[in-house]
Amino acid sequence: MLEFSGWSMPLWYTAGAVAEHQIVIAGAGVFDTSHMSAIMINGPEAFDLLQRCFTKDLNACVSKSKTPLVPGRCVYGAYLNEMGEVLDDAIVYQVAQGNYTTIVNAGMGATVSQHLKAHAAGLEVDVTDLTDKVGKMDIQGPLSARVLMKVLKSPEATLKDMAYFSFKGHFDEKSVAANTFVHGTIPVLLSRSGYTGEFGFEIFVDPSQLVRVWEAVLEAGASYGVIPCGLAARDSLRTGAVMPLSHQDIGPCPFINHPWPFALPYSTDETAFTKRFIGDRILKLRETAEHTHPFVGYDPRKVSVHDPAVVLDSDGEQIGVVLTCVADMAIGRVGDRIYSIASPDKPEGFQPRGLCCGFVRVKSRLSQGQEVELSDNRRKIRVVIVDDIRPHRTARRLIDEMMYDTNSYGDGRHNET
């Protein structure tokens, strides 16, 4: 068990972290994520408060065509301070007109609520911190929809055509949006999103009903090999999917020059922001800021970011620090390519030994393919700066191909754009 922001969380369950990581890529696994906090932002000017505080332009943020946020859709971004530093990253759900819910990280409900209230002067809006009042579990992996087909009320109507970063229902039975149920009567907010890079869902529910939903999903998933997964697999899956951990990869540092430009309100050509927001002035001075890059190594050997670990250039000069370093145990190198256990064109008999991967923050921009050395008190390892880590992820697969046993899901050709 690990102490994590006041929550006691298992690093792994009985299957072990490697099996848990791999099942999410090849099957499905469930995560207890009740440590996340929810905040409700309601009122005629809730939109204006989010435009002021959240890094996405809610008028231009849905899919590649950048259409406005509408009820039933959600978007990923961050809350920044005036220095352009990250208070926390978050997802904003539009429940209805003037009715939003934002999900922030463990222990951040009070901080982000206070930040929102502090910037709500003159706006007609209520901010309500729901910390410890919402239970949450995730089911992640290509078989997730098949499992949910067995526990949802009206499963086909609920899941059909459900887009990546859309949601159905609400965890509050009194909400106007409460129309999605597990076990017939338990209201849930079912969000097609997650923190693994794989196809799947986040399920928000009243804490009193969480255990029932958890058990129902595990029971329905038993025939699909679904197992509970711990914090270690969650960390390695999200890293392989190039997703940041708040307060580790992003935090007290200007939120710019990183692999997550989609979290900022860029114009289509990424030269300007389409709105003003708190922290934007500093971000526009991007030339002065440091750069965050993903990297991948040659075997599973890691450096310890707690040592701390530093980045060395070819002359042995220290050019930055290591933010995250884990092993993605579902990928391996064959020749000059990286394959995943989910790669449709993987070599016969492919049995990956895993690759170390993570994020570095360096003084000046590095180019893709550039090799650097990471060093801690124990060892030095060679890694390559990359744009992406684990190939053939399933997060964006078309859901209608993922709902029934008869359909294939492994060829990776039918992604949403």
Next chain:
Amino acid sequence: MKEIDEVNLPENFRYVETHEWARIAGDTVIVGITDYAQDHLGDLTFIELPQVGDVFQKGEQCGTLESTKAVSDIFMPVSGEILAVNGALLDSPGLVNSDPYGDGWLLELKPENYEEIDALLTAEAYREMLGGLE
């Protein structure tokens, strides 16, 4: 994690405070890590072992165990020369988790003096020590 009384500790093995085991096999000693150690480290992902012919003193670091969680050192339970290492662990480090006292052995050494072996912990003494760690 296993409870202390669930940890498998074969009676005929000897143990070290740093969670290695040693088994006397004729005039050599086989070395691995205990069930307690593998349970706490979690899935092993990579193991670095010494070269055959290397000589280490008791307590010296002679390799590393990489788990999904962290990197840990392997310490020599007694002084001696490395006679063999378990090459199967290169492709299958998980053998240490699944069979820590059998196929998951780490190395074989030629001890310098047998008094060091006599001074190692018995299963009973090691289990007692584990009880104090919890």
